Structures are given as structure tokens and as C-alpha cells.
Amino acid sequence: MSFRLSNGFALLGIFSLGLVWPYSVNSAELTPITEQQLIAQPALCVALHQGRKCFTKVTLTWHVQALGNFCLYQKSPRRKVKCWQKSKGNSTLLEFESSEKLTFQLINQQNNLVAETAIDVSWVHKATPRKRRWRLF
């Protein structure tokens, strides 16, 4: 169903409003950095299709109350991301590339979990039983 717009700019405004409203829940906006925290920004990666690998650049920021040695790990599969010596806070840029939610953990030198965060993966289109072929015009 196609409509030529009689008031195109009004609709453009409505759509623009909707465009910016629902996107990207960001954990940094929800909770201020106070105690021991690990924050992913953005905390959501959106792929076009369900099951497709999602790509984004994520900043992982951590903050603790006392100086120490800390390492940042990806939980599963376990992988070291980066370590810091004598620090109480820092950040690192990560190339996120996954089709599913990934959890990251901040571990201290006693190998204790200090803080945890996750980057979720969502999608626009569900997997469909129909294969598609489309032409633009």
C-alpha cells in the first residue's frame, strides 16, 4: 500500500521523533558511576536479522574505590581483554562481534569477581520461513 504524501514534512517529523525515541538502552544513562562498576556503552548491539552476527564498537569503563591490579575478561568463551596495574578506574574500546549476548567481568588480583556487565544482541527482523527476492524499482 503506497501513499503519496499530502503533508510529507509533518509525517517526516513524526517519523523522526520515533526514530530517536526507542533506541539503545545505555547502562551509563541509567546508573551513575558510584561504587565498583563496569559499564558497557552501548549495552545493546542491533543486527538486521535474527541469528546474524552483530558488530559494534563498545567502550567498557570500570571504576573501583581502591587502587589495585585488575583484568577485564570476556566470560564465555573466557578471554582476557585487558589488564591494568595500580589503577582504580579506566576504559577500553572493544570491537564487539557476536550473534549472542556476551558478558564481561572485572577480576582483581585475588581472582575475585569485582563487577560484571553484558552487551546484549537484538535484531530488527525475525528469522522468516520465506526466502526473499526483491528488486528495488
Next chain:
Amino acid sequence: MIYRSLLISIFCLMSNLAFSAEKELDKKTTLFDQTFSWQIMAGLSAVYNPYILTDVKQEEVNDYLAFSLLIDFYYKGFFLQSNNRRIEGLFQGGELGYQLLDKNDWALDIIAKPYLPGFIPEDIVKGQNKRIPSIEGLKDRDIGLGIGLRYSKYYEDAIFSFDLATLKPTDGKGWLADFFYSHLFLYRNWDIYVGTGFTFYSDAIVDYYLGVGHDEVTTARAYYKAKSGFRSQLELFARHPISKNWTFNAGITQSYYSNAMSDSPIVNKHNITQVMFGAVYVF
């Protein structure tokens, strides 16, 4: 009459094949893990969409904007699907069909869809801010609703399809063969499609849309009996997620029309470049 007979024959064939197709659906748990699915989308796009008709141009700002409602519905082999690459609309891209056969790497569908847009000369002239002698007084050309068979061949990241269809406005005398190949390239979160198409139109179709009948002859347009012709196309289309509900879409299509079309007194172009970009909301 021929069109109606063909329609009845194809639907009889469809009924006979329905039972065997049902059995296949049950087996194919990977592809047919759902027997019912639907999706509704709304899109807003900017389009540069020139007409092949002589002196007809996009005039107003609204001519460059298009809102579309795109509906996809699938139930046990029956489908209604809109062209969600073609943001401008369902009427020129929507398809109603039934899946006759669906194998791992190929499929055969029966489809009904508007293959050609048609035009109402009086409305075109009203929408332009000038007189267009080559168009004025022509009879209406109805939307080219067609019914046909589609063979699709699926590759890892590409699809080839072939439609053979007859169009209603030509009373079954006109037929077309449409070949289309599209390759999907993935780059990070982008889907990039590169496609090429070739459509052969029989003389009855070209003549219905672009011919000039004896009763339509004026000083501005001579009698024109069209022969069969073709259109070839190249397209590039890209899509990127903006959020969980929004995607950005952009595309460009280059079309070439054969002499049988461009020789018509109501046509003055061999080539057309169409461009669109916009956003689609997925409900």
C-alpha cells in the same frame, strides 16, 4: 478470456499440489519451523523516480516523498509479501502467492502481482504544471496485474529467479519473462545487495502500454504499433539497522529500455536512473 482460463488452470494445479506440498512442510523443520508468520512495516523515503513518458517530471516536493505500508504474511505455503526493498509501495511490488514446491536450493511458486504500474494520462497532466501534448487525450493504461509461475534458485548469498507471467490488461495475449539475480554482500551490520534483471515483454504488452492507437493519433503523436521489447536493470541496495525497530535503506537502479519502448512517440528516454533512501519502521 485466455487470461481467465489460465488463472483457473493454474489454481486447479495449485489445489492438486497442495497436499504433497503440505507433507513436505512437515518434514522441513529447519526452513518451516513456523507455519505461520507475519510482519508489518511502515516506511518513509525520498525518491528520485523519473518517468519514461515524454515531458513528465517530478514537480512537487511531495513527488519526492513516499510513505508505504508493507505487509508480509505467510501461512502454510500461502504468502502475501510486499517488496520491502522498494519502499515506494506494495502496489507495484506486493505479491500474493502459493509455494508449489520448496526444496533446499530451489522453489516453484505461483504468484499474482502487479508487474507494471499503468498510468492515467489525465491525472499525469493535471499533476504537471504544463501541457503535455504527447500524453493528453491518451486512454488509461491499467495496472499490469499478472499471474504466473516463478522458479527461484537459491545460492549461499545469492538468488536467481525467473518469472513467466501473463498480464490481465492484455486479456492474456501479453506475456513477460523476468530474470533476476541478486547477490548479498555482508559488511559489518550492512546488507548490501547487487542485482541485475532482464525482462522481456511481448508485443501485446509493449503495445498496450506504449503503443498509440488509431483513435489516439494527434499532431503531437503518430500512430505507433509496438513490437516486443525488453528492459535490463542494474541495482545496488543497502540496508542498515538503526535500532530494534528501524532500518535505514538506500538504493539506486539503472534501467535500460529497448528501442521498441523508446521509439514510442509517448516515450523519450532509453535510460532511467532511480534513487531512493529512507527509513522503515518494523512493527
